[in-house]
Amino acid sequence: MSAPVRTLLLITASSPEIQRVRRSRVLNFQQITMPYLAAFVPPHWTVLHVDEVVRPVDFGMQPDLAAITFHTPSAPHAYAIADRFRQRGIPVVLGGPHVTLLPDEAQEHADVIFVGEAEFQWPQFLQEFEAGRHGQRYCSPELPTLEHVPMARKDLFHRRDHTAGVLFATRGCPHRCDFCTLAVMYQSRVRQRSVQAVAEEYGSFPGKVIILWDDNIASDMEYAKTLFQALVPHRKWWSSQASIHAAADDEFLELAARSGCKQLFIGLESISQTSLNEAHKPFNHVSDYGCAIARIHSHGIAVQAGIVFGFDHDTQAIFSETVDFLEASGVQNATFNILTPFPGTRLYQRLEGEDRILTRDWSRYNGRADVVFRPKQMSAEDLLAGYRYANRRFYSWTSIYRRLSRSPVGLPWTLPLNSAYRFTSFIDRLRTWQRSA
Ligand code: SF4
Known part of the structure; x- marks a missing residue:
């Protein structure tokens, strides 16, 4: 029956x-x-x-x-x-x-x-x-292998347009940055799907643009290079997230570009080395940032910088200095976030131990509209204002022109993203203004 x-x-x-x-x-x-x-x-x-x-x-x-x-x-x-x-x-x-x-x-x-x-x-x-x-x-008694993950059910995808191609090849990241929930959830371990299964799923999307929704596509360089070779014949464009290590390996970048990589999201986090050390991300060397970005650009790949404000060593100067650096290095996009101590992370435990958590209303743990802890070298209001200033300035038309006019990646890729972020930044400001009115 x-x-x-x-x-x-x-x-x-x-x-x-x-x-x-x-x-x-x-x-x-x-x-x-x-x-x-x-x-x-x-x-x-x-x-x-x-x-x-x-x-x-x-x-x-x-x-x-x-x-x-x-x-x-x-x-x-x-x-x-x-x-x-x-x-x-x-x-x-x-x-x-x-x-x-x-x-x-x-x-x-x-x-x-x-x-x-x-x-x-x-x-x-x-x-x-x-x-x-x-x-x-x-x-889950242990972190499961991803060897046999089937294709996602596309009939349950809601969007059929150019951003509809989304899949993942790896899960996890080997690092232990103390603000990162992934480090807690995946115990700093990386697992991979089979290259063949990923390439097959990648090729099954009818659209041209694919998002590889990996936590860190550069977490296993040899796997990534094999994967990129398998993606080449599909002649699509893709984007993913990677740690700064991606920039140190020309073969990785060359194969990524050949397989259609148009942009990498790189977690720079801060232009302050002391802040990076504080966050247990010492492998990011600020002194190398300019060269790393230039190397990625030299392969025709755009850089989206992930930036976090609010570390204990951040002073009021961090906001303008960060945008100065991003403009000078010509990154195509940046995602700015307010440091947020997600529960379960080492950052949360430390700030809780120092009695600096301001609220446990999780809806305010959004990283963009609220500061949920007491910063060390500025007020919560100053941190929020500085975050908004960086967004506003980076996504001003002047800055967009300055950065994109010398971009190695064409406007069809870079301009829509900048416009979208500019719009999101405007909405953020509008909401904050409405809340304070
Ligand atoms: S490198 Fe990125 S993904 Fe990996 S632990 Fe650090 S913040 Fe998380």
């Missing part, structure tokens, strides 16, 4: 604030956690996926089971969704980064939680759920 048909509702939860950020069209990449998770669901389940950036949750639905994934700033919002479904008798599973970091908190809003990576225990859980004897908490 075949198993009865069941309905599983997957929700990628985003608070209204995070939705506003993600709705900026060019930056709105497909969130892939749920489409990959769905690939592990047996075929007698009907799977639906709601990404809140695209459409709201319909609370009139009556699935057999709802599963919600979310990051820390969306936690209160996700809990409210979970509570509403549970009030109607629909069992709720919670998983994702925040649940892994704070499982006891999440358990209060769920019938079942997944701590760590869910995919590999997911089929077992569904079997137990159907038999009416499931547990309340599933913890």
